[in-house]
Amino acid sequence: MKHWMLASISALSLLAASGARAEDIDFKGKLGSYPSGTLKVISESDPYVDAIKATKDGFTGLTGAKVDVDAYGYDALHEKELLGCSQSDSTYDVMLIDGIWIGEFVEAGCLDPAEDRIAKEDPKLIAWNDYTPSGAGQATWEDKRYCLPVAIYYEMLFYRTDLFDKAGRNPPKTFDEVKEAAKFFTNNKDFPGVSGYAMNNQRGAAAGQQYFEWIFNAGGSPWKSNVVGAKDAYADMTPTLTSPESVALVQFFKDMTKFGPPGVEAYAWDERANAFAAGKLAMINDWSVRAQIANDPKSSQIAGKFASALMPSVSGKPVPPVGGWVMCLNAHGKQKDMAWNFMKWFASPQVHKQYTMAGGTASRVSTLQDPEVQAKFPWTKTIDESQKTAWTEVRPRVTGTFQLIDTVGVDVNKAIIGELTPQAAMDDANAKVTDMLKTSGLMK
Numbered sequence: 001m002k003h004w005m006l007a008s009i010s011a012l013s014l015l016a017a018s019g020a021r022a023e024d025i026d027f028k029g030k031l032g033s034y035p036s037g038t039l040k041v042i043s044e045s046d047p048y049v050d051a052i053k054a055t056k057d058g059f060t061g062l063t064g065a066k067v068d069v070d071a072y073g074y075d076a077l078h079e080k081e082l083l084g085c086s087q088s089d090s091t092y093d094v095m096l097i098d099g100i101w102i103g104e105f106v107e108a109g110c111l112d113p114a115e116d117r118i119a120k121e122d123p124k125l126i127a128w129n130d131y132t133p134s135g136a137g138q139a140t141w142e143d144k145r146y147c148l149p150v151a152i153y154y155e156m157l158f159y160r161t162d163l164f165d166k167a168g169r170n171p172p173k174t175f176d177e178v179k180e181a182a183k184f185f186t187n188n189k190d191f192p193g194v195s196g197y198a199m200n201n202q203r204g205a206a207a208g209q210q211y212f213e214w215i216f217n218a219g220g221s222p223w224k225s226n227v228v229g230a231k232d233a234y235a236d237m238t239p240t241l242t243s244p245e246s247v248a249l250v251q252f253f254k255d256m257t258k259f260g261p262p263g264v265e266a267y268a269w270d271e272r273a274n275a276f277a278a279g280k281l282a283m284i285n286d287w288s289v290r291a292q293i294a295n296d297p298k299s300s301q302i303a304g305k306f307a308s309a310l311m312p313s314v315s316g317k318p319v320p321p322v323g324g325w326v327m328c329l330n331a332h333g334k335q336k337d338m339a340w341n342f343m344k345w346f347a348s349p350q351v352h353k354q355y356t357m358a359g360g361t362a363s364r365v366s367t368l369q370d371p372e373v374q375a376k377f378p379w380t381k382t383i384d385e386s387q388k389t390a391w392t393e394v395r396p397r398v399t400g401t402f403q404l405i406d407t408v409g410v411d412v413n414k415a416i417i418g419e420l421t422p423q424a425a426m427d428d429a430n431a432k433v434t435d436m437l438k439t440s441g442l443m444k
Contacts, residue, residue, distance in 0.1 A: 024350045025125050027062050031341040035064035039335065039342055042081065042092040044325060045071040047292040048151040051360030055351065059342050067342065074098075074269075075205065078402055085110035088332045093339035096151070096325045099138025100405075103398045105328075106141045112329035115145045117340050127349050127364070134322040135363045137392030147326035148347040150355075152363035153287040154386040155213050155311050155321035156379065158294065162305040163191055163282050171283075171309040173316045175218070175252055178283070182259035185282035196259035197283050198272045201416050205402075206268035208409025210253070212395040213285075213321040217313035218252070220245030226393055228319055233393040237443045241408070241430040242423075245314075250415045250422040257416060265417050277302060285311065287323060288386075289361040291379045308379035310386060320386035321394045324361065356380075400440050407432050 039059075043049045049071045056067040070092075072080060081095055085108055097105055105111050118126050128136065128145075135152035139145060157178075159171045163185060172178040182196030200210040212222060220243050221227055225236040240246065257264050261280055263271075269290070276284045277294045279301035288308075297303040311318040327343050329336055345351055349366055356362045356373055361383075367373055368384040396404055408429045415425035437443035 025122070025348055027345055027348075031059070031063050031345055032338060033063060034338055037063075037065040037335070037338060039065050039067045039094065039338055040092045041067060041069045041094040041096070041342075042077070043069055043071045043096040044077050044098070045073055046151075046287075046289050046325070048289050048325065048360045051355050051358040052346075054358040055346065055355045055360075058351065058354070059345055062345070063338075063341065065338060065342070081105075081110070082108065085330075085332065090330065090332050090334045092330050093333040093335045094343060095328045095330050097147070097328055099149070099152075099322075099324060099326050100395045100397045100401050102138070102141045102146060102326065104401060106146060107399045110328075110331055111146050112331045112333075112336060113144055113146050114139075114148065114329065114340075114343075117344075118145055121344060125344060125348055127366075130349060130364045130366050132322075132363060132365060132368075132387035132390070134387060134390040134392045135324070138322065138324060138397075139326040141397070147328035148343055149324070149363045150327045150347050150352070151289065151325040151361050152322065153289050153324035153361055154383050154390060155285055155287055155323070156382050156386060157283060157285050157309045157312055158276060158291065158306055158379075159283045159309065160194075160279075160281075160302060160305060161307045162302075163194065166190070171307070172312055173310070175312055175314050178312045179252070179255065179259075182256060182283065186259040191282070193280065195261045195264075195281055197256055198260045198264050198267050198275055198281050199253060199256055199285065200268055200272060201253065201257065201265050201413060202268035202271075202409075203266075203413035204406045204409045206409060207253075207412040207416065208405035208407070209395065211249070211408050211412050212405065213323075214249055214253075215246060216319040216321075216391060216394055217311055218245050218249040219314045220249065222396065226396075228391045230393070234398060234442070237398075237437050239430050239433045239437070241426045241433060247422045247426050250412055250426060253412065254416050254418075254422065265413070276306075288379060288383050289324070291377070292359050295377070308382040310382060318386075318389065319394065320390045322387070322390040322392060323395065324363070398442055400436060400442070404433060404436060407436065 135149040139147040139149040172181045186196040200206040223237045223239050226233040273290045273293045275281050277300040294300050311320045353367050356367050362368045368380050374380050411425040411429035414420040415422045
């Protein structure tokens with residue numbers, strides 16, 4: 001079985017602690033001239049895409065090239081990008097992919113590696129050590145940098161400060177405290193119309209990703225070799241989905257539905273974030289990028305009335321999930337030099353801050369620790385704390401990841417809605433995942 005050596009991208013390496021702020025670069029005349037050119041970018045439709053659109057015209061001003069950005073939903077984007085790759089489609093020059101897809105996309109020949117291009121650039125421009133280590137890991141495969149980590153997320157707890165202040169409560173840190181606080185706010189006459197908590201319970205990818213996001217915080221792991229800090233997280237992919245910690249986690253998911261709004265068993269990313277922004281929930285766990293949904297006073301009922309805290313864990317010592325989107329060169333693109341010039345410009349420290357101030361999600365330590373950024377988006381302080389103990393391999397990044405996560409998510413949802421017991425659900429998931437990994441050659 002092929003091994004993936006990951007020592008150089010361990011999120012525990014403390015690399016980010018040494019990431020000094022890179023100097024601003026004068027890009028004038030250094031990015032080429034494309035007065036009649038058009039660059040096509042394909043992306044997921046999370047809130048960061050609006051920040052890309054708000055920033056991209058700076059490249060047009062420097063080079064003359066128009067930049068078009070098309071955005072699709074999560075599943076649709078995965079399908080469209082892989083289909084285009086299989087057909088050697090050159091429509092899009094720059095592709096944003098979920099960091100967990102990188103193994104699949106590399107093996108399919110969809111991406112041009114960025115390693116050699118990075119090596120030729122001014123280190124101050126690339127400032128690789130300024131990326132959060134776990135974010136840099138999302139853009140790396142087999143010790144080779146394929147992409148640039150421009151939209152890295154960390155999963156956090158978000159809570160209503162107006163409700164917690166009125167109740168005289170602190171944000172929870174452990175699973176037990178989360179459950180107790182959720183119970184307190186649900187059907188409480190002092191907080192009418194509020195439910196305690198909502199999670200990603202929808203059958204398939206949503207529930208599957210939730211499982212992987214939480215399993216380390218439950219004291220478990222998804223397979224034998226994937227422990228925090230492992231040099232090779234994929235050395236032994238024997239699934240451990242039936243461990244006591246795993247089954248207890250799925251029971252926790254089921255228990256938490258008692259404290260959610262009607263229909264919470266089918267909630268996914270949008271339902272969870274929108275219900276929180278509508279003032280219907282006291283708490284959610286969510287990716288950092290989606291804080292913008294609650295923060296927008298035009299559409300949110302709780303703008304200025306929420307705060308963030310570290311991801312809860314059984315022990316109170318969290319392993320924050322890392323995710324988000326990396327920017328890559330389409331291997332079949334016809335404008336690779338222009339595409340790379342756009343990528344290195346967009347990902348540079350100074351433009352990354354502009355993008356973050358426009359509502360994007362910070363991937364650089366210098367940006368996370370920037371006083372101006374923290375003043376505008378206070379949750380970036382929690383992101384900075386989260387990235388210090390995050391683990392790159394919380395979610396699997398191997399070939400077949402999309403199907404693997406979806407398979408687990410089907411059984412997790414069956415347990416949540418009572419179709420199977422948590423034990424039976426994870427027995428079934430373990431058997432299916434074992435078969436998948438053996439068939440793909442990832443497990444003997």
